[in-house]
Amino acid sequence: MGRELERLLDRRTVTVRRALAENRADGILVKTPKSAAGVRTVAFPASLVEALATHLAVYAEPGRAGLVFTGARGGQLRRNNFRRLWLKALKTAGLGDVHFHDLRHTGNTLAATGGATTRELMQRMGHSSVRAALIYQHLVNGRDHAIAAHVDEQIRKVRPTEPGEASGT
Template sequence: MSAAGVRTVAFPASLVPELAQHLAEHAEAGRTGLVFVGARGGVLRRNNFRRIWLRALAAAGLDDVHFHDLRLTGNTLAATGGATTRELMHRMGHSSVRAALIYQHLVNDRDHQIAAYVDGQIKKGKRPPRDPSGT
Protein backbone atom coordinates (compact mmCIF):
# COMPACT_ATOMS: atom_id res chain seq x y z
CA MET A 1 0.00 0.00 0.00
CA SER A 2 1.33 3.43 -0.91
CA ALA A 3 1.60 6.30 1.54
CA ALA A 4 -1.45 7.80 -0.19
CA GLY A 5 -3.43 4.71 0.86
CA VAL A 6 -3.17 5.62 4.55
CA ARG A 7 -5.04 8.84 5.22
CA THR A 8 -7.77 10.58 7.14
CA VAL A 9 -10.79 11.54 5.05
CA ALA A 10 -13.69 13.72 6.18
CA PHE A 11 -17.21 12.46 5.54
CA PRO A 12 -20.69 14.00 5.86
CA ALA A 13 -21.76 14.66 9.43
CA SER A 14 -25.22 13.30 8.60
CA LEU A 15 -23.66 9.81 8.39
CA VAL A 16 -22.23 9.86 11.92
CA PRO A 17 -25.24 8.21 13.66
CA GLU A 18 -25.37 5.32 11.16
CA LEU A 19 -21.61 4.84 11.23
CA ALA A 20 -21.55 4.90 15.05
CA GLN A 21 -24.32 2.28 15.14
CA HIS A 22 -22.50 0.07 12.64
CA LEU A 23 -19.22 0.33 14.54
CA ALA A 24 -20.94 -0.50 17.85
CA GLU A 25 -22.83 -3.50 16.47
CA HIS A 26 -20.69 -4.98 13.72
CA ALA A 27 -17.05 -3.85 13.82
CA GLU A 28 -14.03 -4.80 15.86
CA ALA A 29 -13.27 -2.51 18.78
CA GLY A 30 -10.50 0.08 18.77
CA ARG A 31 -8.87 2.42 16.28
CA THR A 32 -7.26 -0.41 14.36
CA GLY A 33 -10.29 -2.72 14.45
CA LEU A 34 -11.84 -3.99 11.23
CA VAL A 35 -14.93 -2.08 10.09
CA PHE A 36 -16.37 -5.14 8.34
CA VAL A 37 -15.95 -8.55 9.96
CA GLY A 38 -17.08 -12.07 9.15
CA ALA A 39 -19.93 -13.93 10.87
CA ARG A 40 -17.59 -15.21 13.60
CA GLY A 41 -15.95 -11.84 14.17
CA GLY A 42 -12.85 -12.47 12.09
CA VAL A 43 -11.60 -11.19 8.79
CA LEU A 44 -14.37 -10.99 6.21
CA ARG A 45 -13.34 -13.37 3.45
CA ARG A 46 -13.81 -12.51 -0.22
CA ASN A 47 -15.87 -15.67 -0.83
CA ASN A 48 -18.34 -14.66 1.94
CA PHE A 49 -18.57 -11.00 1.02
CA ARG A 50 -20.88 -11.39 -1.98
CA ARG A 51 -23.50 -13.27 0.04
CA ILE A 52 -23.41 -10.67 2.81
CA TRP A 53 -23.47 -7.77 0.31
CA LEU A 54 -26.51 -9.21 -1.53
CA ARG A 55 -28.33 -9.66 1.78
CA ALA A 56 -27.61 -6.03 2.69
CA LEU A 57 -28.86 -4.82 -0.70
CA ALA A 58 -32.08 -6.81 -0.31
CA ALA A 59 -32.62 -5.35 3.18
CA ALA A 60 -32.18 -1.86 1.72
CA GLY A 61 -34.51 -2.57 -1.20
CA LEU A 62 -31.70 -2.24 -3.75
CA ASP A 63 -30.39 -4.46 -6.49
CA ASP A 64 -27.63 -4.40 -9.10
CA VAL A 65 -25.36 -2.24 -6.95
CA HIS A 66 -21.70 -3.19 -6.71
CA PHE A 67 -19.70 -2.42 -3.60
CA HIS A 68 -17.27 -0.31 -5.66
CA ASP A 69 -20.25 1.83 -6.78
CA LEU A 70 -20.14 3.38 -3.30
CA ARG A 71 -16.64 4.70 -4.00
CA LEU A 72 -17.68 5.86 -7.47
CA THR A 73 -20.69 7.72 -6.06
CA GLY A 74 -18.73 9.39 -3.26
CA ASN A 75 -15.95 10.54 -5.56
CA THR A 76 -18.38 11.72 -8.24
CA LEU A 77 -20.24 13.76 -5.61
CA ALA A 78 -16.92 15.23 -4.45
CA ALA A 79 -16.00 16.14 -8.03
CA THR A 80 -19.46 17.62 -8.62
CA GLY A 81 -19.06 19.60 -5.41
CA GLY A 82 -15.98 21.25 -6.86
CA ALA A 83 -13.16 19.12 -5.43
CA THR A 84 -9.86 19.85 -7.10
CA THR A 85 -7.74 17.13 -8.68
CA ARG A 86 -5.43 17.17 -5.63
CA GLU A 87 -8.42 16.88 -3.25
CA LEU A 88 -9.84 13.94 -5.20
CA MET A 89 -6.43 12.26 -5.16
CA HIS A 90 -6.30 12.62 -1.37
CA ARG A 91 -9.84 11.30 -0.86
CA MET A 92 -9.20 8.31 -3.12
CA GLY A 93 -5.74 7.54 -1.78
CA HIS A 94 -4.04 7.89 -5.15
CA SER A 95 -0.60 9.33 -5.76
CA SER A 96 -1.20 9.97 -9.48
CA VAL A 97 -3.76 12.22 -11.18
CA ARG A 98 -5.08 9.56 -13.58
CA ALA A 99 -7.96 8.27 -11.42
CA ALA A 100 -8.93 11.73 -10.21
CA LEU A 101 -9.24 12.90 -13.79
CA ILE A 102 -11.67 10.06 -14.49
CA TYR A 103 -14.04 11.38 -11.82
CA GLN A 104 -13.65 14.94 -13.02
CA HIS A 105 -14.44 13.73 -16.54
CA LEU A 106 -17.73 12.31 -15.24
CA VAL A 107 -18.84 15.84 -14.33
CA ASN A 108 -17.89 17.53 -17.59
CA ASP A 109 -21.42 18.88 -17.91
CA ARG A 110 -20.40 21.41 -15.25
CA ASP A 111 -19.65 23.82 -18.12
CA HIS A 112 -23.35 23.66 -19.05
CA GLN A 113 -24.32 24.29 -15.43
CA ILE A 114 -22.07 27.33 -15.32
CA ALA A 115 -23.57 28.67 -18.56
CA ALA A 116 -27.10 28.13 -17.20
CA TYR A 117 -26.19 29.98 -14.00
CA VAL A 118 -24.74 32.91 -15.96
CA ASP A 119 -27.84 32.91 -18.18
CA GLY A 120 -30.03 33.16 -15.07
CA GLN A 121 -27.97 36.06 -13.78
CA ILE A 122 -28.30 37.84 -17.13
CA LYS A 123 -32.05 37.33 -17.15
CA LYS A 124 -32.33 38.79 -13.64
CA GLY A 125 -30.49 41.93 -14.60
CA LYS A 126 -30.37 44.24 -17.51
CA ARG A 127 -28.41 43.11 -20.54
CA PRO A 128 -25.42 45.30 -21.26
CA PRO A 129 -25.78 47.49 -24.34
CA ARG A 130 -24.28 46.02 -27.50
CA ASP A 131 -21.19 47.65 -28.88
CA PRO A 132 -21.91 48.82 -32.44
CA SER A 133 -18.52 47.41 -33.47
CA GLY A 134 -19.69 43.89 -32.56
CA THR A 135 -17.06 43.38 -29.86
Protein backbone atom coordinates in the same frame (compact mmCIF):
# COMPACT_ATOMS: atom_id res chain seq x y z
CA MET B 1 -18.01 4.61 23.39
CA GLY B 2 -14.27 5.17 23.82
CA ARG B 3 -12.64 8.62 23.83
CA GLU B 4 -10.78 7.95 20.58
CA LEU B 5 -14.01 6.94 18.83
CA GLU B 6 -15.78 10.03 20.19
CA ARG B 7 -12.98 12.26 18.85
CA LEU B 8 -13.17 10.56 15.45
CA LEU B 9 -16.92 11.09 15.26
CA ASP B 10 -16.62 14.71 16.46
CA ARG B 11 -13.96 15.46 13.82
CA ARG B 12 -15.91 13.49 11.18
CA THR B 13 -12.74 11.99 9.76
CA VAL B 14 -11.54 8.49 9.13
CA THR B 15 -7.87 7.60 8.74
CA VAL B 16 -6.76 4.76 6.48
CA ARG B 17 -3.51 3.22 7.75
CA ARG B 18 -3.82 -0.40 6.74
CA ALA B 19 -5.96 -2.69 4.62
CA LEU B 20 -6.81 -6.35 4.32
CA ALA B 21 -5.87 -8.10 1.13
CA GLU B 22 -6.97 -11.62 0.26
CA ASN B 23 -5.30 -13.89 -2.23
CA ARG B 24 -5.35 -17.64 -2.82
CA ALA B 25 -1.72 -18.26 -1.91
CA ASP B 26 -1.46 -16.31 1.35
CA GLY B 27 -5.05 -16.00 2.53
CA ILE B 28 -5.85 -12.71 4.27
CA LEU B 29 -2.97 -10.29 4.88
CA VAL B 30 -2.98 -7.05 6.86
CA LYS B 31 -0.82 -4.59 4.98
CA THR B 32 -0.24 -0.95 4.32
CA PRO B 33 -2.00 0.56 1.32
CA LYS B 34 -0.36 0.15 -2.11
CA SER B 35 1.25 3.61 -2.05
CA ALA B 36 2.10 6.31 0.49
CA ALA B 37 -0.90 8.26 -0.85
CA GLY B 38 -3.13 5.41 0.33
CA VAL B 39 -2.39 6.32 3.96
CA ARG B 40 -4.75 9.26 4.43
CA THR B 41 -7.36 11.00 6.55
CA VAL B 42 -10.69 11.83 4.90
CA ALA B 43 -13.69 13.80 6.16
CA PHE B 44 -17.11 12.19 6.00
CA PRO B 45 -20.63 13.70 5.95
CA ALA B 46 -22.26 14.66 9.25
CA SER B 47 -25.39 12.67 8.31
CA LEU B 48 -23.35 9.46 8.61
CA VAL B 49 -22.09 10.01 12.19
CA GLU B 50 -24.96 8.26 13.97
CA ALA B 51 -25.03 5.27 11.60
CA LEU B 52 -21.25 4.95 11.76
CA ALA B 53 -21.28 5.12 15.58
CA THR B 54 -23.91 2.38 15.67
CA HIS B 55 -22.00 0.24 13.18
CA LEU B 56 -18.73 0.59 15.10
CA ALA B 57 -20.43 -0.22 18.43
CA VAL B 58 -22.32 -3.26 17.12
CA TYR B 59 -20.31 -4.76 14.28
CA ALA B 60 -16.66 -3.63 14.44
CA GLU B 61 -13.84 -4.97 16.58
CA PRO B 62 -12.98 -2.71 19.51
CA GLY B 63 -9.83 -0.62 19.73
CA ARG B 64 -7.58 1.32 17.42
CA ALA B 65 -6.41 -1.80 15.58
CA GLY B 66 -9.87 -3.40 15.39
CA LEU B 67 -11.40 -4.29 12.05
CA VAL B 68 -14.26 -2.04 10.92
CA PHE B 69 -15.96 -4.85 8.99
CA THR B 70 -16.10 -8.35 10.42
CA GLY B 71 -17.78 -11.62 9.55
CA ALA B 72 -20.97 -12.93 11.18
CA ARG B 73 -19.01 -14.46 14.08
CA GLY B 74 -16.71 -11.47 14.50
CA GLY B 75 -13.73 -12.75 12.51
CA GLN B 76 -12.06 -11.46 9.40
CA LEU B 77 -14.52 -10.98 6.58
CA ARG B 78 -13.59 -13.14 3.62
CA ARG B 79 -14.47 -12.28 0.03
CA ASN B 80 -17.02 -15.12 -0.33
CA ASN B 81 -18.79 -14.22 2.92
CA PHE B 82 -18.82 -10.54 2.03
CA ARG B 83 -20.42 -11.18 -1.34
CA ARG B 84 -23.21 -13.19 0.25
CA LEU B 85 -23.86 -10.41 2.83
CA TRP B 86 -23.64 -7.69 0.15
CA LEU B 87 -26.20 -9.41 -2.09
CA LYS B 88 -28.55 -9.85 0.88
CA ALA B 89 -28.18 -6.14 1.77
CA LEU B 90 -28.93 -5.13 -1.83
CA LYS B 91 -32.05 -7.26 -1.84
CA THR B 92 -33.20 -5.81 1.49
CA ALA B 93 -32.64 -2.28 0.16
CA GLY B 94 -34.49 -3.08 -3.07
CA LEU B 95 -31.41 -2.38 -5.19
CA GLY B 96 -30.35 -4.25 -8.30
CA ASP B 97 -26.92 -4.79 -9.76
CA VAL B 98 -24.72 -2.58 -7.54
CA HIS B 99 -21.11 -3.49 -6.92
CA PHE B 100 -19.49 -2.57 -3.61
CA HIS B 101 -16.88 -0.50 -5.45
CA ASP B 102 -19.73 1.57 -6.94
CA LEU B 103 -20.04 3.19 -3.50
CA ARG B 104 -16.52 4.58 -3.88
CA HIS B 105 -17.36 5.82 -7.38
CA THR B 106 -20.55 7.49 -6.13
CA GLY B 107 -18.75 9.20 -3.25
CA ASN B 108 -16.04 10.51 -5.55
CA THR B 109 -18.59 11.68 -8.12
CA LEU B 110 -20.50 13.58 -5.41
CA ALA B 111 -17.22 15.09 -4.18
CA ALA B 112 -16.34 16.17 -7.73
CA THR B 113 -19.75 17.71 -8.34
CA GLY B 114 -19.32 19.55 -5.03
CA GLY B 115 -16.30 21.31 -6.48
CA ALA B 116 -13.45 19.02 -5.40
CA THR B 117 -10.28 19.62 -7.33
CA THR B 118 -8.11 16.89 -8.82
CA ARG B 119 -5.67 17.16 -5.89
CA GLU B 120 -8.55 16.84 -3.38
CA LEU B 121 -9.97 13.83 -5.17
CA MET B 122 -6.53 12.19 -5.28
CA GLN B 123 -6.16 12.73 -1.52
CA ARG B 124 -9.65 11.38 -0.75
CA MET B 125 -9.12 8.31 -2.97
CA GLY B 126 -5.56 7.68 -1.86
CA HIS B 127 -4.04 7.98 -5.32
CA SER B 128 -0.62 9.38 -6.17
CA SER B 129 -1.35 9.94 -9.88
CA VAL B 130 -3.99 12.13 -11.49
CA ARG B 131 -5.30 9.42 -13.81
CA ALA B 132 -8.11 8.13 -11.55
CA ALA B 133 -8.97 11.57 -10.16
CA LEU B 134 -9.44 13.03 -13.64
CA ILE B 135 -12.32 10.62 -14.11
CA TYR B 136 -14.18 12.63 -11.49
CA GLN B 137 -12.90 16.24 -11.91
CA HIS B 138 -10.22 18.85 -11.00
CA LEU B 139 -9.34 20.23 -7.47
CA VAL B 140 -8.32 22.84 -4.81
CA ASN B 141 -6.74 22.25 -1.34
CA GLY B 142 -8.42 22.72 2.05
CA ARG B 143 -12.00 21.89 1.06
CA ASP B 144 -12.32 18.38 2.54
CA HIS B 145 -15.07 19.24 5.06
CA ALA B 146 -16.86 21.41 2.49
CA ILE B 147 -16.81 18.44 0.11
CA ALA B 148 -18.19 16.17 2.84
CA ALA B 149 -20.93 18.75 3.56
CA HIS B 150 -21.94 18.70 -0.13
CA VAL B 151 -22.06 14.88 -0.09
CA ASP B 152 -24.16 15.21 3.08
CA GLU B 153 -26.64 17.48 1.24
CA GLN B 154 -26.97 14.97 -1.59
CA ILE B 155 -27.56 12.09 0.85
CA ARG B 156 -30.25 14.08 2.71
CA LYS B 157 -32.06 14.83 -0.57
CA VAL B 158 -32.32 11.13 -1.31
CA ARG B 159 -32.72 9.73 2.19
CA PRO B 160 -33.69 11.87 5.20
CA THR B 161 -32.03 10.71 8.43
CA GLU B 162 -34.13 8.74 10.86
CA PRO B 163 -33.11 8.79 14.53
CA GLY B 164 -31.86 5.46 15.89
CA GLU B 165 -31.46 3.87 12.47
CA ALA B 166 -28.73 1.21 12.45
CA SER B 167 -26.33 0.78 9.53
CA GLY B 168 -27.21 -2.91 9.11
CA THR B 169 -23.71 -3.75 7.95
